[in-house]
Amino acid sequence: MTEYYNTAFKKFMDGDIDLLNDTIQAMLLDSGYTPNIDTDEFVDDISANEIVGGGYARKTLANPATTVDTANDRCEFSSDDITGWNADTWTGARYMVIFRNSGADATSALICYIDFGSDKDTPLEVNTPAEGWFALGVCP
Numbered sequence: 819m820t821e822y823y824n825t826a827f828k829k830f831m832d833g834d835i836d837l838l839n840d841t842i843q844a845m846l847l848d849s850g851y852t853p854n855i856d857t858d859e860f861v862d863d864i865s866a867n868e869i870v871g872g873g874y875a876r877k878t879l880a881n882p883a884t885t886v887d888t889a890n891d892r893c894e895f896s897s898d899d900i901t902g903w904n905a906d907t908w909t910g911a912r913y914m915v916i917f918r919n920s921g922a923d924a925t926s927a928l929i930c931y932i933d934f935g936s937d938k939d940t941p942l943e944v945n946t947p948a949e950g951w952f953a954l955g956v957c958p
Contacts, residue, residue, distance in 0.1 A: 819935075820952050823928040825859045829918075830954070835927060837895050838882055841919040842929075844900055844944070845869075845876045846911035849937055853913070862923040864915065872908030872940065879916070885950070892955030896946050904941040911938045916951055 829835045851867035858864055879897035886893050900914075915931045930952045932944075 819933050820930050821853065821855055821933070822930045822952065823855050823858055826927065826929045829927050835918045835929065837884060842879045842882055842897070843876045843917055843919045844879060845915050845917065846874065846903075846908075846942075847913040847915060847931075848910045849912040851913055853931055853933075858928055860924055860928060861915075861917055861919075861926040864928070865923055869908045869911050873906035874903070874908045876919075877902050878919075879951075887949070887953065890949075890953070890955065892953040894950030894953040896950035899946050900944040904943055906940045906942075909937070909939040911942065912936070914944060 826835065845861070845865075846869040847864060847867040848869060851864060877900050879900070882895065882897045884893055884895055911934065913931050913933055916929045918927045918929065920926045932951075
């Protein structure tokens with residue numbers, strides 16, 4: 819299940835996040851993280867629960883793309899699958915967070931998170947969903 823951080827919408831509207839030209843990355847968090855879509859805004863708000871050790875490192879999303887989905891009236895964001903966590907030895911990843919890396923955790927904007935539903939260990943390959951990592955769509 820993918821959930822957006824509310825501040826990401828403002829950053830999209832203000833032009834502060836450019837999905838095709840900024841460095842968009844994924845990070846893993848343990849089950850101690852309690853998502854708060856209203857107050858979590860930057861990586862430093864959540865990094866205390868980031869996976870550590872065992873070869874873990876954040877991954878840059880390769881070949882980012884946006885696609886208009888006219889059948890569902892939205893635009894979808896996708897990239898290549900994330901395969902770089904296969905050879906690591908860490909354990910206990912419950913969430914994957916997608917964010918814009920500014921070069922500093924204090925200004926790296928959170929976009930969305932994916933709840934795996936249970937803790938995942940290595941090897942871990944995260945496949946891009948058929949409809950992308952996330953989509954922005956019709957007005958309410």
